[in-house]
Amino acid sequence: MLKRVETSELRLGMFIHKLEGSWFKHPFWKSKFLLEEMWMLEALQRSSVETVIINTERGLNTVPEREVVAVGAVASPAAPPSQRGLPRPAANKFAAARVATAKEFGTARSIAERHSKLVSRVFIEARLGRGISARTVDPLIDDIYASVQRNLYAFNGLLRCREDSEETYRHALATSALMIALARQMNLSAAETREAGMAGLLMDVGASQETGGPPHPEEVWAGTTTDLEGDALCQHVLSGHALLKAAGDIPDAVLKVCLRHHERLDGSGYPHRLAGREIDRLSRMAAICDTYDLLVAGKEGRPGFDPAQAIRHMGEHGYGLDPEIMVDFIEMIGIYPIGAFIELRSGRLGMVVDEGPNERALPTVFTFWSKPLGKKVKGEVIVLSQCYGADEIAGIAQLGGLDLPPLGALRQSLLTAYARTAA
Structure with missing residues (x-):
């Protein structure tokens, strides 16, 4: 009934x-x-x-x-809201009860593991010339959206700290989550947010294994080619757009992002040298999310940036990205994103494991090394917004020369340890 x-x-x-x-x-x-x-x-x-x-x-x-x-x-x-005993403030339409970051890590890990085969299959079938249906990825978009709703930082923070993820699908999942979070930050409609998540997931579907996946931002930025249509850098956007268009049910906004996420405001991008407002908003958002994740992930021969360094690097170099959307992106992800290694005034080194409950610039840190002692120390959770001046961030940590495991493994172990202490 x-x-x-x-x-x-x-x-x-x-x-x-x-x-x-x-x-x-x-x-x-x-x-x-x-x-x-x-x-x-x-x-x-x-x-x-x-x-x-x-x-x-x-x-x-x-x-x-x-x-x-x-x-x-x-x-x-209906009686006015005030008479029904439930005030209805004009809240952000994406407002929701926030789940603790450490708690959401478990759900985010489950989502990533459950859908990894799906993403890999979608990319493989695309490379074989088979059709891609929007219905195929709908369940994954729903799950990522729900995770971002519960906690804005956990899903992407987890992916940033995993080293057991195949590069192609990890980038697709991470960019999808970043796009959803950025759309949420920009207060886009639910329909636009869904398209943003789907665009982030599928925009690099044309990147083949032979080309080593999507190009690193600095490879693109240093490019001098004028024959853009024939350049190898363009092929993944052109072929990806053709594959998605052939599916028949991919939203037009997603098709545009696949084609345009390497266009730049100053006209230096590809494949069509679009400039300024010729580039739609969703594609300008995708350019930022794609650039950030690729900078942090790195590539063979190019070590990844620390997340905090990546934010600063993008601000300093511009990369032809939309500065207004970049402000929203930094506001969304924070100056010190999860996974960033920082040095405290006390000489301790730690990794950012959560946003600050009261101030984004004062995140929660999990320590692992003491510079005065010159050795590893037992991990301690420090909520900098509640330190009341007892300690503070001195800068981004320099880890060269320290007796530490590979950074991917270090991030994963620290995040696991933090989740265990917060359970």
Whole structure:
């Protein structure tokens, strides 16, 4: 049976049959879903959607009959929000209950492991010339979106600290998460955010194994070719665009990103030398997310940047990126992203493991080395925003010459240790 209820009366376990209102009023991509997590309930109740249709045969129906109106019946005028006992502030449409970063790491790891084969299969089938359907990747986009909703930093932070991920699919997953988080930061609609996530996942689908994946940003920036259509750098965007277009159900916005994510505002990009506002917003966003992740990941012969160094490097060199969107990106990811190695005024070295609860520039750090002692030390969680001046960040850590494992393994072990202490 279908019933109309006020969002204030919703309970976990109810099955949402329809959200009454436009896409711009709520943070959900699906119109039908089981209300099974608290962040979903709170996000819906904080939105400007006042009523929904529930299916009592597919979920709970714990609302007394006198409080609901059967679909098709005439409802009496709703009382003003202040009279219903539930204020409805004009909150960000993506507002949701935040899950602790350490807790979300476990869910993020499960998502990455569960979908790694899917991403690899999509890229392999694309290289074989087989069609790619948007429906194939929908479940993955939904999972990444949900993780970003619960905690903005955990999913990408986890990928940044894993070294057991195959480069191609790790970059696809990371860029998808960055695009969703950036769209959320920019307050884009749910539909646009979904397209952003799909674009991040699929935009490098044309990068073949023979070319070693997508080009490193500094390879592109140093390029001097004028025959762009015939240059090897262009082939992954041209072939990727053709593959996605042939699928028939890939949104036009995603197709544009696949083709344009290496275009630059100053006209120095490829494949069509577009400049300024000739480049759509989603493609300008993708250029930033793609550049950041590739800088941090590095490439054979090019060691990856520390995440904090990558942010500074992008700011200093520009790379023809949109400066206004870059401000949103830095605000979203933080000056010291998860995985950044920093040196404290006390001489201890640590890795950023979480955002600061009160101040982005004062993150949570997990220490592992003492410069005064010249050796490893037992890990300690330091919430810099609560140090009250006892310690502070002195700069980005220089790890050369220290007796440490490879940085990928070090990040992974520190993140695991932090999650264990926070459990």
